[in-house]
Amino acid sequence: MTDRGRTVASKKKILFIINPKSGTSNKRNIPALLEKHLDKGLFSYETLYTSYAGEAIKISEANRDQFDIIVAIGGDGTINEVAGPLTHSNTILGIIPCGSGNGLARHLKIPRNIKKAIKLLNKNCITTIDTITLDKKVFLNVAGVGFDAHIAQLFATAEKRGFFSYAKLTIQEIRKFTSIDYQLVIDGQEKLAKAPFLISIANSTQYGNNAHIAPNALISDGLMDVCVLRKVPFWYYPVLAYRMFTGTLTKSKYYQTWQGKEVQIKLLSDTHGEHMHIDGDPYAISNIMKLKVNPLSLKVACQAVT
Ligand SMILES: Nc1ncnc2c1ncn2[C@@H]1O[C@H](COP(=O)(O)OP(=O)(O)OP(=O)(O)O)[C@@H](O)[C@H]1O
Numbered sequence: 001m002t003d004r005g006r007t008v009a010s011k012k013k014i015l016f017i018i019n020p021k022s023g024t025s026n027k028r029n030i031p032a033l034l035e036k037h038l039d040k041g042l043f044s045y046e047t048l049y050t051s052y053a054g055e056a057i058k059i060s061e062a063n064r065d066q067f068d069i070i071v072a073i074g075g076d077g078t079i080n081e082v083a084g085p086l087t088h089s090n091t092i093l094g095i096i097p098c099g100s101g102n103g104l105a106r107h108l109k110i111p112r113n114i115k116k117a118i119k120l121l122n123k124n125c126i127t128t129i130d131t132i133t134l135d136k137k138v139f140l141n142v143a144g145v146g147f148d149a150h151i152a153q154l155f156a157t158a159e160k161r162g163f164f165s166y167a168k169l170t171i172q173e174i175r176k177f178t179s180i181d182y183q184l185v186i187d188g189q190e191k192l193a194k195a196p197f198l199i200s201i202a203n204s205t206q207y208g209n210n211a212h213i214a215p216n217a218l219i220s221d222g223l224m225d226v227c228v229l230r231k232v233p234f235w236y237y238p239v240l241a242y243r244m245f246t247g248t249l250t251k252s253k254y255y256q257t258w259q260g261k262e263v264q265i266k267l268l269s270d271t272h273g274e275h276m277h278i279d280g281d282p283y284a285i286s287n288i289m290k291l292k293v294n295p296l297s298l299k300v301a302c303q304a305v306t
Pocket residue numbers: 019020021022023024050051052053054055074075076077078079081098099100101102103161162208279280281
């Protein structure tokens with residue numbers, strides 16, 4: 001039996017793509033950890049570093065057919081870049097979480113300890129997950145408009161990464177934020193979202209750092225979760241934080257959620273320089289954003305999750 005010309009018994013080839021700018025952790029010891037803990041009886045490997053934003057897309061695309069597994073070492077933005085070209089292919093996405101929020105890795109229960117994440121790769125387990133397409137751009141975790149997109153826009157140029165940088169920006173911006181009106185079309189059903197705090201389209205449950213925006217989302221169910229959070233009074237912010245970090249947002253009267261296979265977000269007001277975000281990175285907003293689930297379209301090196 002052969003697999004792309006190699007015998008199944010031969011070693012699998014892994015390409016590790018390291019984003020040196022992601023998160024706050026030092027990436028210098030990663031090559032030594034790979035050399036020490038990756039099972040060389042099962043795998044041969046190469047390592048590359050990105051040198052600019054977006055380069056991981058090109059590296060992943062150029063190497064997709066030469067490697068069995070391409071591992072993103074970074075956060076959700078790096079995973080997004082690596083995973084795009086792997087969607088609908090046989091090449092497996094691996095993840096060593098080194099980002100600021102690590103939303104997808106947390107959902108997939110991939111350890112944030114690098115040694116443990118390498119040992120998970122050694123287990124050779126594969127699960128298949130959904131992805132979501134916005135126009136032609138694929139995402140894996142969460143995208144949206146509103147306050148989270150505003151923070152993603154500011155975070156992209158923030159000097160410091162990591163949870164505390166997110167938290168500081170959130171506190172600075174939350175009272176200043178103003179929204180616009182949107183219409184949602186979820187599998188043909190129209191909904192009005194009048195100046196919401198945010199609208200999130202979720203494949204996994206969380207943005208990262210255990211902030212759960214879609215506590216009931218399943219990553220392999222062929223559906224995206226559409227979450228609308230209305231503007232909340234100032235006194236409610238601590239409750240909102242509590243609900244997000246305990247995965248109980250569905251109990252909030254300011255929160256509504258639906259599921260769908262095809263979703264449109266239409267702008268009903270003129271923009272004031274708004275952006276959207278895709279997997280935590282800013283992305284240009286358009287008058288109509290069309291989203292579609294790609295069921296079970298990406299193989300990921302991790303244990304089965306829901
Ligand atoms: N060498 C580089 N220099 C500058 N930016 C880079 C480089 N390599 C990748 N990037 C960009 O860094 C951005 C942020 O990376 P990533 O999202 O992985 O980390 P993070 O934002 O710290 O973590 P998370 O998304 O989990 O919160 C990505 O959008 C990617 O395009």
